[in-house]
Amino acid sequence: MECIKVKDLLKRYGNTVVLNGISFEVKCGEKWALLGPNGAGKSTTLKILAGLIKPDKGEVSIKGHDPTSLDAKRLIGYLPEDADPFPALTVEDNLKFMMVLRGIKNEDRAEKLLELLELDKYRKYKAVELSRGNKQKLAIAMAVLHSPEILLLDEPLNYLDIPSQDLVIELFRSFRDSTFVVSTHIMSVADKLTHKVMVISNGSIKWMGTFEELKSMGESVEKVIAKLIKGA
Template structure:
């Protein structure tokens, strides 16, 4: 579903993403973890085409990641939600439905807006939404086209506890539906429950890419240790 080969992103002489390669198979849920500045958001933005990569290859569904064919496969939920100031919440959903050719979108949109408690905010303009509400709109818009591949970059930031719980439930439902997910988050416990494997980034490099069980074995940590313990051990400064 996703193949990243020798991806490099430079800022000046600094490698923000330093020659990384990985694959996501269909139906796989992968957590992307790393300390601040590790290159998680930069990696995602290069994959979805918001940043121009310095070198390397990225394919989605067998297509170059910048092609229209590839863009039909995925949705991206950014760390900072972007909404249109002069579109209402409902018009955001209609815009996405028309852009992706989603028929009979109103039923799915209604379910999503109710799930994230936006049904009474349908006629509110984007410029009048709080950051948390913008994030909810962003998630609803991403889920509406029913994509095969989803990129979540810190999806929980700005959400209230109930919305975080609902988002975790959405992850579970997407996993059960066989969707492929790459999720970057600092809420490690939310990844531990659903991820088939995790990738750990440090200084733009992948320092771990395996199931949580295997990574614990490699780090010689017992079964009583958490993913958070493993993460802190692997990313600590020498």
């Protein structure tokens, strides 16, 4: 069954076309990387899937729901690029606020995430007082608090040191049955979190396939991706 269906997406900012007829389908449980250079249209695609912005043309379905609907929002956990939790709230109050928004009654989940991401000692810190990496970890905890079926992650490992990356990767890997779309321009990040790759450049999908296919294309994966981006 498809969890995400996207057909002929067109998005303009002013006169600039930033998504030019993108179509793809993601089956439930699949984990896809959206790989492409700066400005390719990755974040814009994720924002449309998360229902934050609307395309100018095209269709998007999240398990049959419009992405702006409450039904879709219940299914989705979205981590924006440069996520910024509420600065004046403490770490634990940010999580409590999300619990209220999401209608989560049991506090165990928030406690477990604080422990798992080693944020426990910062629970009384206001988000504004956190380091950039710890802010990212808090934003990740907030995005996954409701154990979403569909995770839309924009550059999830940004700002994280290697031990923190390992904690976050372990957390995401615990979402075995969830559907992932992960935007990144770093191949190694894609490789750690996903199994399939969409290469996007200039608002168009240039290639879709598995890591195995990419790796069997002869040259180093980075070189193959660079060629796919150029459309060579």
